[in-house]
Amino acid sequence: MALSDVAPIPLRKQPDYRLLWTARTISVTGSEVSKLAIPLTAITMLTASPSQMGLLTAAASVPALVFGLQSGAIADRLTRHRPLMIACELVSCAAAATVPIAWLLGLLNIIWLITVALVIGTAGVLFRAANFPHVAAVVSPAQRTEAMAGFHASYSVASVSGPGLAGLLVQLLTAPLAVLAEALSFLTSALLLRAIRTPERNEPAASRGMWRDVVEGLRASVTHPVLRALLGAGVTINFFAMAYTAVYMLYMVNTLGIPKALIGVLIALGGLGGLLGAWITARLSKRYGENRILLVSVLFFPMEILAVGLLTGPLWWKLSLLALTGTITGGIVVAFATCMGAIILRETTPELRGRVNATTTFAVQGVLAIGGLVGGVLAEFLGLRPVILICAAGIALSAIWIWTSPLRPNRPRPQVPPPPSPDVALSQALDHVIYSKRHRPI
Structure with missing residues (x-):
């Protein structure tokens, strides 16, 4: 055997x-x-x-x-x-x-x-x-x-x-x-x-200086078609997600009239949804593969924000819909982040692991401050509900990055030379990465 x-x-x-x-x-x-x-x-x-x-x-x-x-x-x-x-x-x-x-x-x-x-x-x-x-x-x-x-x-x-x-x-x-x-x-x-006993056998490439090493990681992240698509999707999601986060509490309390004590419960449901999403993703990936899960999950990202932006009716209905969409979104966030990390691992080579990972994390985390600032400023001029609907539409744009990339089934893969090295995944991905109103960006 x-x-x-x-x-x-x-x-x-x-x-x-x-x-x-x-x-x-x-x-x-x-x-x-x-x-x-x-x-x-x-x-x-x-x-x-x-x-x-x-x-x-x-x-x-x-x-x-x-x-x-x-x-x-x-x-x-x-x-x-x-x-x-x-x-x-x-x-x-x-x-x-x-x-x-x-x-x-x-x-x-x-x-x-x-x-x-x-x-x-x-x-x-x-x-x-x-x-x-x-x-x-x-x-x-x-x-x-x-x-x-x-x-x-x-x-x-x-x-x-x-x-x-x-x-x-x-x-x-x-x-x-x-x-x-x-x-x-x-x-x-x-x-x-x-206490870990697994030996490490990393063979680092020769360094050409800090700045050249950093540029090499940047180049690998933006020239490889799959890495570029994931990076673009991550930045898009986190920018509009943080803009949404900036106005979320105000909107929930002042516009929807959600009791403050229950907002914490809704956020906790997102964490429970994340647990369920992790369990399901680990099993579905063996049958369908990471590409398909990523392609499907990215379509659901606008769901919760759109529901929040359009929500009206009695309190029980608002709470029911928010609980349902929040739990589902928690699972979707984890499914996307998990598959995103695994795909980056698959598409890259060992010598640039740290640099591609650092580049991705730097971009998707760095855009958070900009998104939050833009969301707050827009709300001053447009109001809370319009900004939330804009954020739902903006997050939907992330699907374009994924669905126009070689990740889509039967889409021809461009012949690009492999980067001088990468084999990475979003580390928070491991510390995460992908948005949620629980401040867990991609």
Whole structure:
């Protein structure tokens, strides 16, 4: 019997994948806790001003914009990625642990919190750049879609459980001490990653300098027809999704009259839909393939936003429709992101994994700030409902990128020379990537 005829061991029975999945789930859940605990620390303990809160919020995103592209070049120069991942988790653990210590010593201030956010953000950027190549080392090619689905399921779990756990910890321990949960989650993640035994055999291409390495990743992302289509679709989705997010709360409360307490329930349903989507995607991909799932799922992206924009009627009807469309959209988001990551993996080659991944993440994350700004400004002039309908139409444009690409069945594939290297997937894709009003962009 040929080796290729032997059925692979199920992922759930592979110790190294279980360790990697558990590490990410714990780390992401800890990060969800800190998203509430750190701002509450600034507000309740340090009486932060609006401008200081703006700086604190921006600090979490700055590292991705400043170091995002370079992080991919760094990852592609490594023969082993796991040591960098462990180091990033330990640095993040130490940074988070300084918050409760500084508070107990009476040293905590806004500058301290901003510095912690910058350190953790920078470590996170480097971690994500190294994480994807390591996933490729741990998981066989035939099981990568299932692995991606598993990671997205963990993000869905974190998005549902994290805020509730954060609220409980803040109530019991106070906000600064609740940040300890994030520190412990980073430490636990590092220990679990340390226990992985799968050897890495990465053979990096010779570096020609940081700038040339970065340009090489950019060129690969925009010249390969499939990578270009996925990049264009991701940017389109995230731009209009963030414009929608900017006005979503105002519209739900002021126009639709949805009780504030129920908005959290609706968002949680999206996380539950993500769990269901991950489970279904892992199974459907084996039968239909990632291309078909991507082609179908992209058609459903405007559904929830369009329903929100056109919704009228009694409260029970609004809540029912929002619950249904939100749950479905949560599944669609995960299905699209999972298949998007697996396809990028399939279409690229190892030497540019980090750079193509960093380029994609940089583009789809960088457009979020622009989308949010545009959505807010347009709402001032056009009103909330018109902006939401514009966002639904805008997200629908992402289907053009996908359906006019070689991903469509029977569509001839252009003969393009393979990029000097890429083999990537959207790392949040692994930390995600694709939109949702739960702030989980592509």
